[in-house]
Amino acid sequence: MKKIVFLFATVFLLASCNNGAKQSPTTTTPVDSATTAPDIHNARNSLDYKGTYKGVLPGANSEMEVTIVLTDSTYTKDVIYKDKKAKPFSSKGSYSWDDAGTTITLAGEDKPNQYAVGENKLTQLDVDGKPITGELSEMFILKK
Secondary structure (H helix, E strand, C coil): CHHHHHHHHHHHHHHHHHHHHHCCCCCCCCCCCCCCCCCCCCHHHHCCCCEEEEEEECCCCCCEEEEEEECCCEEEEEEEECCCCCCCEEEEEEEEECCCCCEEEECCCCCCCEEEEECCEEEEECCCCCECCCCCHHHHEEEC
């Protein structure tokens, strides 16, 4: 009789352990891409974009050394022309983000006044807010 009770207990114990494995939370199920949450990361909420950016940008008459400092919602911009005849100038104001959180617009600046925000860099966009392409495109980047 003891052997029957022992055998029954062993079978019951094995069966309950096996059922627990089937209900384990580590079991993977296929993920439906239509129901996954969209990636909401962008430059505005994922990058440490505040700080000082510098670079030498091409200009119509002369190259210009440009420095832009971004804080929480304001900027300062200093421009020094390589041509010694042109006077340096500074401006201050606020900036705004586009809906996608990837581009800033410097308020109160003449166009081009938009910059794509990247990891430790600002890339000046053209007067229509589009990326500059071609051989000189790398010259429109300000680095942190």
